[in-house]
Amino acid sequence: MYELLVIGGSAGSLSVVLKILPHINRSLGLAIIIVFHRKNSEDTSLIEVLSRRTDCYVKEAEDKDELQPGTIYLAPADYHVLIEKDRSITLDDSEKINHSRPSIDVTFESAAEVYNSSLACMLLSGANADGVEGLISARKRGALILVQDPATAEVPFMPKQALERVGVDFLVKECNLRECPIFKSDS
Amino acid sequence: MDATRNIQLSDEEVEFVLNDVMDLYGYDFTNYSKASLKRRINRLISNDRFPSFAEFRYRIINDKDYFSRFVEEITVNVTEMFRDVTFYKTLRQQVIPVLATWPLIRIWHAGCSTGEEVYSMAILLHEANLLHKSLLYATDINPAVLQKVREGVFPLSQMRQYSENYILSGGNRDFSSYYTAQYNAAKFDEQFGKRIVLATHNLVSDGSFNEFQLIMCRNVMIYFDKQLQDKVLHLFYDSLEQLGFLALGSKETLRFTDIHKNFKQIENKEKIWRKIK
Structure with missing residues (x-):
């Protein structure tokens, strides 16, 4: 029933994603977009690091990529990632939002307009509030809201803001990933 | 994000604006990426503090100078020297x-x-x-x-x-x-x-x-x-x-x-x- 998972994270979120990835396999039938705040200069080794933890195909998002189940699209540094009605990706290099490009808000909002209740949004560790406005839009459209437990987050500000201002359907901890609604069909 | 005013246009309203712009000024934005274009129009409406979609549309139709601003703001002009x-x-x-x-x-x-x-x-x-x-x-x-x-x-x-x-x-x-x-x-x-x-x-x-x-x-x-x-x-x-x-x-x-x-x-x-x- 869920078709797209968007994961957003900033400072301290990579290590969490590496723990989540083994729970994301092709059999879930999900397309996944990961939006990290990262520096322009970083190289492609991140794709390799992510690929080793999952059987999904991991790639950096390119303009007009069509979202496919079983594929993980990493937002490229310096571009916002938006989703079109035909479920293809549009990249956008316009102004930074919340001092960030890619901005998590932009992808959450855009994905929610297309996927509505078949969307799951996950917001992880981070030091600013990017993603929170996007979660508000996504929740209005019926998306599943997943937030990392601030108590387990390396930098709790971002998930804490989300809990205070949006609320949550499932609080993500390392120990409860198996119970997470989107990973339930995990066999 | 600007929380003061948050008008989110429907797809239909975006079409109205694009058709106005095409008919009155001859600029064709209808084949621009919709997700990105819609975001930019919403952003412009918010930055220029229009109280409603109707007022925004009226301004586009009746104010040629504002249309120039529309073109400047809708097209993305972020660039740098020796990027990449x-x-x-x-x-x-x-x-x-x-x-x-x-x-x-x-x-x-x-x-x-x-x-x-x-x-x-x-x-x-x-x-x-x-x-x-x-x-x-x-x-x-x-x-x-x-x-x-x-x-x-x-x-x-x-x-x-x-x-x-x-x-x-x-x-x-x-x-x-x-x-x-x-x-x-x-x-x-x-x-x-x-x-x-x-x-x-x-x-x-x-x-x-x-x-x-x-x-x-x-x-x-x-x-x-x-x-x-x-x-x-x-x-x-x-x-x-x-x-x-x-x-x-x-x-x-x-x-x-x-x-x-x-x-x-x-x-x-x-x-x-x-x-x-």
């Missing part, structure tokens, strides 16, 4: 030596925005002793940005970053020798501006106007839908000399268009293709 250093390194090492073999070098910067890439290219040509026999055609849909290209003045605050990009892309001269600092602006040397030809050109509706050995169109077509991308790529094909180069942004691809078979990507996988047939 490996791309510029490849231009320097693999493309410019080939361009050097032509008696007159013609380059088209399609969707040049405020001209940072045009000046970057002019610097590369200057350093290869080719600027004197080169013409850089810089075009954009938006007349306001072309004025900035003509002036060759960029914010001084950016120069540190640009100088760093320049060095990382293989530049080994004193970058600051190319401009004069004036208060908070950097005015680039006249020798560059003299080789730049400016024109308004709308990729949606205007045709080919010359033949080039290199067309640069980086991060412009990401704002177009697939259909319009395809059309513009045919325009570029028609505007390129045999074995001419086409350079796109680092996350763009030709693979969704039928014309990709007429191009061959250069070997190091930078987003540069040659017209092979």
Whole structure:
């Protein structure tokens, strides 16, 4: 029933994603977009690091990529990632939002307009509030809201803001990933 | 994010605006990427504090000056000098030596925005002793940005970053020798501006106007839908000399268009293709 998972994270979120990835396999039938705040200069080794933890195909998002189940699209540094009605990706290099490009808000909002209740949004560790406005839009459209437990987050500000201002359907901890609604069909 | 006012247009309302703009001013935005375009219109409505969609629409219809602002704000004008250093390194090492073999070098910067890439290219040509026999055609849909290209003045605050990009892309001269600092602006040397030809050109509706050995169109077509991308790529094909180069942004691809078979990507996988047939 869920078709797209968007994961957003900033400072301290990579290590969490590496723990989540083994729970994301092709059999879930999900397309996944990961939006990290990262520096322009970083190289492609991140794709390799992510690929080793999952059987999904991991790639950096390119303009007009069509979202496919079983594929993980990493937002490229310096571009916002938006989703079109035909479920293809549009990249956008316009102004930074919340001092960030890619901005998590932009992808959450855009994905929610297309996927509505078949969307799951996950917001992880981070030091600013990017993603929170996007979660508000996504929740209005019926998306599943997943937030990392601030108590387990390396930098709790971002998930804490989300809990205070949006609320949550499932609080993500390392120990409860198996119970997470989107990973339930995990066999 | 601006929380003061948050009008989110429906798809239908976006269509209304685009049709008005087309009928009244002849600008066709209907094949722009919808998700991105909608976001920019919502952003404009929010920044300009319109209380409702109806008032925004009324202003577009009745105020020609506001329409100019609309074009400036809807089109994305974020650019920098020597952005993507490996791309510029490849231009320097693999493309410019080939361009050097032509008696007159013609380059088209399609969707040049405020001209940072045009000046970057002019610097590369200057350093290869080719600027004197080169013409850089810089075009954009938006007349306001072309004025900035003509002036060759960029914010001084950016120069540190640009100088760093320049060095990382293989530049080994004193970058600051190319401009004069004036208060908070950097005015680039006249020798560059003299080789730049400016024109308004709308990729949606205007045709080919010359033949080039290199067309640069980086991060412009990401704002177009697939259909319009395809059309513009045919325009570029028609505007390129045999074995001419086409350079796109680092996350763009030709693979969704039928014309990709007429191009061959250069070997190091930078987003540069040659017209092979």
